[in-house]
Amino acid sequence: xxxxxxxxxxxxxTNCSGTHGDSVIDNLKxxxxxxxxxxxxRVLRTGCFGLCNLGPIVKIMPGETIYTKVxxxxxxxxxxxxxxxxxxxxxxxxxxxxxxxxxxTESELSSHKKQLRIVLxxxxxxxPENIEDAIAHDGYQALSKVLTEMQPLDVIKVIKDSGQRGRxxxxxxxxxKWEIAYKNMxxxxxxxxxxxxxxxxxxxxxxxxxxxxHSVLEAMAICGYSIGASxxxxxxxxxxxxxxxxxxxxxxxxxxxxxxxxxxxxxxxxFDISLRYGAGAFVCGEETALIHSMEGLRGxxxxxxxxxxxxxYLGKPTNVNNVETFAGIxxxxxxxxxxxxxxxxEKSKGTKVFALAGKINNVGLIEVPMGITLREIIYEIGxxxxxxxxxxxxxTGGPSGGCLTEKHLDIPxxxxxxxxxGSMMGSGGMIVMDEDNCMVSVAKxxxxxxxxxxxxxxxxxxxxxxxxxxxxxxxSEGKAKPEDLERLRNMSQVIKDTALCGLGQTxxxxxxxxxxxxxxxxxxxxxxxKCPAGECKSLMRYIINKDNCIGCTACARACPVNAISGERKxxxxxxxxxxxxxxxxxxxxxxxxxxxx
Amino acid sequence: MSxxxxxxxxxxxxxxxxxxxxxxxxxxxxxxxxxxxQEHFGYLPAEVQEVISDNLNVPVAxxxxxxxxxxxxxxxxxxxxxxxxxxxxxxxxxxxxxVLEEFKKELGLQVGQVTTDGKFxxxxxxxxxxxxxxxxxxxxEKTYGRVAPDDVRNILKEYE
Numbered sequence: 001x002x003x004x005x006x007x008x009x010x011x012x013x014t015n016c017s018g019t020h021g022d023s024v025i026d027n028l029k030x031x032x033x034x035x036x037x038x039x040x041x042r043v044l045r046t047g048c049f050g051l052c053n054l055g056p057i058v059k060i061m062p063g064e065t066i067y068t069k070v071x072x073x074x075x076x077x078x079x080x081x082x083x084x085x086x087x088x089x090x091x092x093x094x095x096x097x098x099x100x101x102x103x104x105t106e107s108e109l110s111s112h113k114k115q116l117r118i119v120l121x122x123x124x125x126x127x128p129e130n131i132e133d134a135i136a137h138d139g140y141q142a143l144s145k146v147l148t149e150m151q152p153l154d155v156i157k158v159i160k161d162s163g164q165r166g167r168x169x170x171x172x173x174x175x176x177k178w179e180i181a182y183k184n185m186x187x188x189x190x191x192x193x194x195x196x197x198x199x200x201x202x203x204x205x206x207x208x209x210x211x212x213x214h215s216v217l218e219a220m221a222i223c224g225y226s227i228g229a230s231x232x233x234x235x236x237x238x239x240x241x242x243x244x245x246x247x248x249x250x251x252x253x254x255x256x257x258x259x260x261x262x263x264x265x266x267x268x269x270x271f272d273i274s275l276r277y278g279a280g281a282f283v284c285g286e287e288t289a290l291i292h293s294m295e296g297l298r299g300x301x302x303x304x305x306x307x308x309x310x311x312x313y314l315g316k317p318t319n320v321n322n323v324e325t326f327a328g329i330x331x332x333x334x335x336x337x338x339x340x341x342x343x344x345x346e347k348s349k350g351t352k353v354f355a356l357a358g359k360i361n362n363v364g365l366i367e368v369p370m371g372i373t374l375r376e377i378i379y380e381i382g383x384x385x386x387x388x389x390x391x392x393x394x395x396t397g398g399p400s401g402g403c404l405t406e407k408h409l410d411i412p413x414x415x416x417x418x419x420x421x422g423s424m425m426g427s428g429g430m431i432v433m434d435e436d437n438c439m440v441s442v443a444k445x446x447x448x449x450x451x452x453x454x455x456x457x458x459x460x461x462x463x464x465x466x467x468x469x470x471x472x473x474x475x476s477e478g479k480a481k482p483e484d485l486e487r488l489r490n491m492s493q494v495i496k497d498t499a500l501c502g503l504g505q506t507x508x509x510x511x512x513x514x515x516x517x518x519x520x521x522x523x524x525x526x527x528x529x530k531c532p533a534g535e536c537k538s539l540m541r542y543i544i545n546k547d548n549c550i551g552c553t554a555c556a557r558a559c560p561v562n563a564i565s566g567e568r569k570x571x572x573x574x575x576x577x578x579x580x581x582x583x584x585x586x587x588x589x590x591x592x593x594x595x596x597x
Numbered sequence: 598m599s600x601x602x603x604x605x606x607x608x609x610x611x612x613x614x615x616x617x618x619x620x621x622x623x624x625x626x627x628x629x630x631x632x633x634x635q636e637h638f639g640y641l642p643a644e645v646q647e648v649i650s651d652n653l654n655v656p657v658a659x660x661x662x663x664x665x666x667x668x669x670x671x672x673x674x675x676x677x678x679x680x681x682x683x684x685x686x687x688x689x690x691x692x693x694x695x696v697l698e699e700f701k702k703e704l705g706l707q708v709g710q711v712t713t714d715g716k717f718x719x720x721x722x723x724x725x726x727x728x729x730x731x732x733x734x735x736x737x738e739k740t741y742g743r744v745a746p747d748d749v750r751n752i753l754k755e756y757e
Binding site: 014198199201202206207238239282293294297298299399446452 | 623624625626627628629631632655662663666667668669670684685686687689690691722723724725726727728729730731733740742
């Protein structure tokens with residue numbers, strides 16, 4: 001395997017590629033060639049390191065030195081200093097915002113200390129476009145063990161004993177799902193990987209596919225062997241071109257190496273994988289809708305039962321698991337059920353990947369043991385709230401979840417505790433909000449999303465969510481009546497109870513949880529026509545501070561609707577009935593005399 | 598269906614037939630066929646859907662039903678430089694809506710419209726997964742990260 005003395009790893013995830021990461025790679029390669037080092041130094045384009053806020057990231061092995069925010073121009077210095085003279089480029093090292101001390105290696109990073117990487121074990125370490133790299137890091141070893149030493153039921157038992165629950169959102173035990181699919185006899189069965197990551201703000205599945213696609217292929221083959229399927233399908237978002245590209249390469253290489261196709265590893269077992277593309281429909285994350293979409297139909301859900309394990313793709317028993325669920329399987333097979341179940345809480349075993357984003361210092365992908373607290377995630381791993389603002393809430397579970405607040409900071413995070421707190425695990429998006437975010441607007445944002453994504457099949461979701469969204473709109477414009485808050489809650493409850501699929505049943509969650517946790521904000525909008533966070537535009541008022549205004553007329557001249565009156569050298573006045581809240585006056589004022597109420 | 602009427606050339610029809618053939622004219626491959634055609638034509642006008650319907654032996658109403666169901670498919674052509682503003686949650690809480698407003702103002706467009714010269718089109722999308730760069734704007738294949746409303750004019754200038 002790698003014979004080179006040193007390796008320079010550059011993150012090739014979407015976040016880093018989006019900030020000139022690819023040019024960094026090109027320039028590093030040019031510098032290496034210019035110094036005739038290409039036999040000793042290998043430049044790799046890896047998957048995501050999880051430090052998405054600090055990209056592009058460059059890691060140098062051995063030594064694990066991490067350079068952050070590297071520009072293409074820095075390539076020269078990295079090669080001439082670090083590679084040739086062994087001196088670290090100090091200015092590119094990450095500095096902890098509080099201690100200001102440089103943190104040189106990956107394991108030294110404060111954001112990495114609480115993490116435990118099982119699913120992301122190879123992300124940022126291997127070249128995802130090179131199967132030999134994957135094999136050198138235990139890739140396909142679990143498959144080989146399963147095919148040569150284990151019977152299908154043994155595999156299912158290991159997965160059941162490990163206690164792993166599906167990472168797609170609902171948390172159904174993986175082993176049990178496999179067992180049901182195993183027991184349903186049919187001439188053909190299917191293994192489906194759900195890679196239609198629809199939760200806006202979650203990007204863990206994409207990072208796994210981009211950083212370590214082979215672990216997913218391997219796990220699908222293991223699943224195929226266990227349930228008796230010879231065909232696998234990956235339903236992947238078309239919006240993830242890099243993930244699709246790397247999956248295609250990985251499938252091609254696996255076939256070439258005899259790890260997919262007929263007589264895998266010289267055994268009787270046949271298994272092959274093909275890709276199906278999603279086309280931007282959130283509801284397709286629901287298994288039955290996903291299966292319809294794979295059949296070339298509109299992605300509308302159907303009532304369960306029958307479950308896909310009985311009658312799924314083309315009416316055959318089908319086992320659907322999420323990317324993150326699959327990516328953990330090879331590790332469980334190799335290290336054993338006991339090892340996996342020793343991590344986590346009583347009912348939620350193992351680790352969970354979260355996409356930490358929003359108003360937080362260290363945006364990125366983290367993998368932590370179940371049972372960790374929100375406080376540890378936000379303040380120790382996430383580095384706290386941006387610009388020293390006050391923490392307000394964190395949304396977990398995306399549009400189907402709810403918000404957690406100050407009082408939830410110390411509960412151990414697992415599937416059941418999050419539901420008890422009025423939210424849910426979901427796929428693992430964690431959006432942090434600060435004092436400037438208005439919770440009514442946030443609820444309205446999520447409902448706007450659901451309205452757009454509702455497939456329209458059942459009335460509670462199609463009509464009910466639309467009405468909820470309208471009511472929230474009226475509240476944010478200060479036009480709602482006090483009794484509307486009760487209507488909001490009642491209607492949410494009815495939708496929850498009567499909608500057909502998971503999308504509709506969970507869509508009112510953001511409303512209910514903001515009502516529970518931020519009732520005072522709703523009341524302020526309805527009774528006082530005020531938005532405490534200052535986000536709702538129609539409730540904003542631009543006011544002139546008498547003490548600061550010198551009557552320069554700059555604001556009055558700039559106002560596009562002539563809402564400002566006042567004589568030269570006298571205090572000016574804004575007519576609220578004309579003002580369109582464009583903010584131009586505030587921008588033009590040189591004396592800080594205009595403020596927002 | 599759409600108000601735009603186009604005349605398909607023979608080579609266009611042949612292209613669509615070729616795509617359908619490559620998927621063995623299997624109705625289950627409809628979404629893959631639509632992806633390939635949209636990649637080629639930039640959008641999926643009614644005339645293209647009719648040819649697909651003939652080849653896959655699927656009613657044109659069903660093809661239309663699928664095209665309009667999925668937000669990735671569009672029946673209006675995109676501009677030479679399609680602009681997409683991410684309105685995923687991470688971008689939203691970091692002020693993506695204000696960026697969208699600024700684009701609307703600068704271009705005089707609503708979401709889903711194209712400038713009269715066909716240069717720019719404006720759309721919003723839900724999460725490109727680059728949440729570390731929020732708010733994110735894509736112009737064609739190029740990604741702009743941490744965009745503030747003040748940056749909008751400079752971004753547009755790059756394409757003048």
